[in-house]
Amino acid sequence: MKVLMRVLTILILVSIVAVGCTSIQVASNNTTKAASAKVLLASEVQWEKLNPARGDKSPQAGTLWGDRMGTVPTGFLAKFVDGFSSPPHLHNATYRAVVISGLIHNDDPDAVPMWMSKGSFWTQPKGEVHITAAKGKTTVALVEIDKGPYLVLPPEKAFDSGERPINVDASNIMWVDPHGMSASANSPKLAYLLGNLQDGQSNGTFVKLPAGFKGEIRSYGSIFRAVVITGEPQYFGTNTQTLEPGSYFSSKGESVHQISSNAGKESIIYVRTNGRYKITASEK
Numbered sequence: 001m002k003v004l005m006r007v008l009t010i011l012i013l014v015s016i017v018a019v020g021c022t023s024i025q026v027a028s029n030n031t032t033k034a035a036s037a038k039v040l041l042a043s044e045v046q047w048e049k050l051n052p053a054r055g056d057k058s059p060q061a062g063t064l065w066g067d068r069m070g071t072v073p074t075g076f077l078a079k080f081v082d083g084f085s086s087p088p089h090l091h092n093a094t095y096r097a098v099v100i101s102g103l104i105h106n107d108d109p110d111a112v113p114m115w116m117s118k119g120s121f122w123t124q125p126k127g128e129v130h131i132t133a134a135k136g137k138t139t140v141a142l143v144e145i146d147k148g149p150y151l152v153l154p155p156e157k158a159f160d161s162g163e164r165p166i167n168v169d170a171s172n173i174m175w176v177d178p179h180g181m182s183a184s185a186n187s188p189k190l191a192y193l194l195g196n197l198q199d200g201q202s203n204g205t206f207v208k209l210p211a212g213f214k215g216e217i218r219s220y221g222s223i224f225r226a227v228v229i230t231g232e233p234q235y236f237g238t239n240t241q242t243l244e245p246g247s248y249f250s251s252k253g254e255s256v257h258q259i260s261s262n263a264g265k266e267s268i269i270y271v272r273t274n275g276r277y278k279i280t281a282s283e284k
Contacts, residue, residue: 102139
């Protein structure tokens with residue numbers, strides 16, 4: 001019942017936000033590349049122990065932006081071995097996460113396992129006791145916090161922050177077109193996860209680029225961060241780069257990212273920004 005309530009909660013939240021946010025548009029337009037853009041390929045991520053106190057049993061962590069042990073917004077990849085299961089624990093900071101590969105279960109210690117596949121989204125409130133388990137040869141998730149340090153604490157340190165967790169499997173993500181209507185098969189699609197797509201407002205969304213898409217994403221916020229979840233889109237900067245799942249690109253200020261999706265494979269990208277952005281298809 002708890003898992004079902006979590007799914008219903010996110011679906012209701014997505015519906016409410018989607019109706020209220022129509023500031024993203026799909027159009028044809030010519031623009032310049034983002035001079036401030038930075039790209040970090042998945043193959044370039046530097047790995048270290050997520051929880052050194054657990055020694056060889058610790059998952060691995062690879063920072064994409066920020067500093068897990070600092071006080072700044074941070075995003076990192078967490079990598080688990082097949083069969084990993086944590087002891088009951090809690091964190092001092094609320095996090096949001098997306099499954100990139102493998103299967104992940106994250107819930108109360110006594111909850112029936114709900115294995116989330118790639119493209120699934122969940123949140124873990126600070127202070128709440130939970131476990132995290134993984135299945136699959138390579139299991140990787142994107143983890144994001146607004147402020148660190150990111151600490152692992154024992155159950156006796158539990159407290160109620162007033163927040164409640166959300167787990168939503170990829171199969172329950174609701175995709176819409178940029179104007180909140182049902183999306184067509186050949187157009188970019190959006191899934192609203194959190195926040196409000198307005199100037200100055202922090203928000204998180206999924207962008208799904210159909211197979212064969214070529215165009216750009218223009219950001220109007222002061223910060224734009226994007227992590228590839230599925231597919232292998234091409235990024236056109238100083239050099240053309242293939243972005244495997246786990247790759248990251250970002251920019252500051254108004255900027256444009258030129259990107260395409262392979263002819264035979266769609267791409268899903270997690271976007272975190274603090275304002276509006278616009279998806280633009282190239283003119284034929």
